[in-house]
Amino acid sequence: AQTVTQSQPEMSVQEAETVTLSCTYDTSESDYYLFWYKQPPSRQMILVIRQEAYKQQNATENRFSVNFQKAAKSFSLKISDSQLGDAAMYFCAYRASNYQLIWGAGTKLIIKP
């Protein structure tokens, strides 16, 4: 069965600095999708970034980028120029071929002003 592991329950970063959130996953599939979602205190789940496994190029969305290492089954999220509005829970998720999304336990990101 697929699993997703986020080993950092909590991370903190100074405003304007860069932080990297870790995610590893376990799968025997070769074709899949990976996602990072953000959940602010409002509870709304918001997509941050998506990566298709067949693409070697790392996805980027403005200040957010990923380091996708397929062989190592690693999918980390880098947030550059951190802003107060980035404070939230961040979840890594894996989409398997049977359409199910498998989620990590989340990382709480704290931004220090």
Added chain:
Amino acid sequence: NAGVTQTPKFQVLKTGQSMTLQCAQDMNHEYMSWYRQDPGMGLRLIHYSVGAGITDQGEVPNGYNVSRSTTEDFPLRLLSAAPSQTSVYFCASSPNAGFEQFFGPGTRLTVL
């Protein structure tokens, strides 16, 4: 577009009661799913549907039923509520399984 809507936002039940959590989307998405979120854990898939008339079980289906009679609606039924079902429930939809899922605002359910 309203996106994905869920009702109610909050609900308190007594053990043994039944209820239905409503979920609707107006984006004509084929794929819909229900998750529960418990403290310290990621979301866990309860049931999902790849189109009207088609549903399947996720990771934690016991105690829940779903049906999908229309593309727009995907209600989740709790047959006999138990304290272990205290959680936040999210409904999500996507145009297909590979695209991002759009989430509703969630329902916080407490079972006493």
